């Protein structure tokens with residue numbers, strides 16, 4: 001038995017940043033090294049994501065308990081994995097997928113599988129006495145990611161005050177990660193003041209820490225942010241840019257994009273986004289079209305794909321088959337990477353590699369329901385993904401990741417500066 005042989009796997013139910021139960025897994029190796037991981041959870045989930053197994057028992061946590069997923073780890077996954085080397089990630093993940101046996105991980109739950117998958121990699125890194133980013137990087141050249149920082153939240157993250165889900169800051173002029181973070185804090189604060197001066201609530205925040213004011217329109221959100229850029233001493237379009245997560249799946253009904261005051265076809269909605277790109281310094285748009293509107297996506301990519309980063313989140317769902325279809329059809333030019341959309345580390349790494357090979361930019365992302373787990377920070381550095389989307393610069397579950405990146409920065413000098421599409 002070697003020192004990194006898996007000796008024990010334990011799972012428990014803990015809580016995430018919305019106070020919902022989630023799965024935590026702890027893996028212990030024969031030599032004493034331990035690894036722990038907690039699984040995040042989305043609110044604006046896409047229908048092509050792997051299945052998050054919830055108990056559905058209304059008497060506990062309004063049906064959101066995860067005791068079944070926890071039991072699946074303890075009773076099915078743990079006995080199968082004990083005795084394997086924690087470092088054999090590919091084999092561990094292959095076994096997890098086989099034991100589940102469904103295409104969307106609905107039998108044992110992607111939350112059960114991912115908890116085990118990530119706890120194993122943490123344990124394997126600990127057994128080698130390496131920081132996770134170092135262990136995960138292998139022969140790759142690590143690099144700190146550029147953060148995409150949530151400023152104003154709408155959609156399902158802030159009680160549908162606005163149709164669009166996230167208005168984000170892209171610190172395009174930052175030369176280091178810590179400089180990007182400092183700029184983000186300056187912009188966030190100046191936006192808070194700007195909102196207050198215009199009579200809006202600038203204190204209450206959404207699930208990812210962005211402000212959640214009751215603005216009149218999406219345009220008004222952008223106007224407020226541009227003012228905040230200037231007030232923070234930045235020049236919009238030069239050293240500061242906007243990113244949007246439209247999350248349009250969530251207002252797409254019967255083939256139409258339904259905004260507060262109008263109902264648009266994919267063509268009309270594309271025109272609207274094009275006008276916005278002409279009018280405002282928008283460098284990145286996520287989920288501009290709905291998850292199954294492939295024709296709309298093609299149209300949007302043809303119109304804007306050479307000017308703007310177009311990220312597929314609900315569209316690709318970190319799923320290799322959906323990404324393969326998209327890259328053949330040449331839709332989007334970037335892919336959001338969320339570990340729990342697919343359910344194992346190996347599959348996630350493989351989607352990142354496929355994206356790179358096809359010339360797509362990977363953006364590593366947190367979920368709206370998060371915890372103190374910092375795995376994605378190390379993942380972004382190890383894969384030199386280039387960008388990370390964690391949420392805003394307030395709320396502990398967000399800061400856990402930013403602070404981990406600050407720690408890693410002391411050892412990894414490289415930083416992925418913004419590159420125009």
Ligand code: PGA
Nearest residue numbers: 041042043044045367368
């Ligand atoms: P979610 O939001 O975690 O609620 O899905 C994040 C996103 O849409 O990017």
Ligand code: ZN
Nearest residue numbers: 245247286313
């Ligand atoms: Zn999204």
